[in-house]
Amino acid sequence: MNRYGKIAMGIMLAGLAGCQSSGKSGAKDTQVDPEMDRCGASEYQQFVGKPLSSVDSLRFEHPVRAIPYNSAVTMDFNLNRLNFMGDAQGNITRAYCG
Template sequence: MRLPLILAAVGGATLLAACQPIPPSTTVVVTPPASECIAYRFQQFVGQKSPAITVPAGTEVRHYRTGDSVTMDLNPSRLNFEYDRTGKLVKVSCG
C-alpha cells in the first residue's frame, strides 16, 4: 500500500517539475587571451636568403615555401615565415 503512495508522490513531483518555466539561456563566450603578434620584429629579414632567425622560446612557428599546402587554421600567435623556391624570405606574418 505504501509503494503506490510513494510512486504517486514521485510521479506528481516529476509532473510539477516538468511544468516549471524554462530559465532563460545564458550564452557565455570566452575568448582566450590573444597573444601578441610579433611578426613586425622579423620584417628586417624579408628579402634575405636563408636568414638565421631566433624566435622567443615557446613561440609557435611555421616555415613554408610559396605555393606549398598549409592548413587554414587561425592561430593569432603563430609566426609564419614564407620563403620562395630559392630560399629567400618573402613574407613574415601571424596566423
Template sequence: MRRTLLLLTVLAGLAACGKKEPEIILPTDSCGAIRLQGLVGQPAEVLETIRFTQPVRVVQPGQAVTMDFSPNRLTIETNEAGRIVRIACG
C-alpha cells in the same frame, strides 16, 4: 529649371549621405611579426639562428598549409630561391 535644380540638389545630398570614409584596420601583432620585418629578403637559413618563443610555421612555395588562424603563430613564407618574402601572424 527650378524643379531641375531642386532635384539635382536632393540627389547630391543623397549621394553625399551614402559616402562613408573607409575604415582603417590596423594589423595586430600578437606574434611579434612586426619586429621581424627586417628578415624579409634574407635567406631562410637565418631562421636557424633565432630562438622563437611562439609557434613558428615556415611555408615554402607550393607547400600545403592548414587554413586555421592562430594569432600567436608566426608564419614565415619563403620563395623559390629560399629567401624570406613575408612574415605575419596566423
C-alpha cells in the same frame, strides 16, 4: 593678375602640394595594431629578403613556421603563430601572424 597668371599660379601650387612628404620617416615609426601583432611579426621584418634558413637558429616565444614556396600548410588561423613565407628562390617574402 591676369587670367593666365592665375592659371599658372594654380598649376604651381598644385605641383608644390604633390612634393610634400607624408611625415613617415621609416618602418620603425609606423604604428602596429597590438591585436594583429600578437606573435611579434613586426620585430622580424628585417628578415624579409634573407634566406628562409636564416630563422632556423633563432629562438621564439610563440609557435613559428617557415613556409617554403608551394608548400602545403594548414589553414587554421592562429594570431599567436609567426609565419615566414618563402619564395621560389628560398628567400623570405613576408613575416606575419596567422
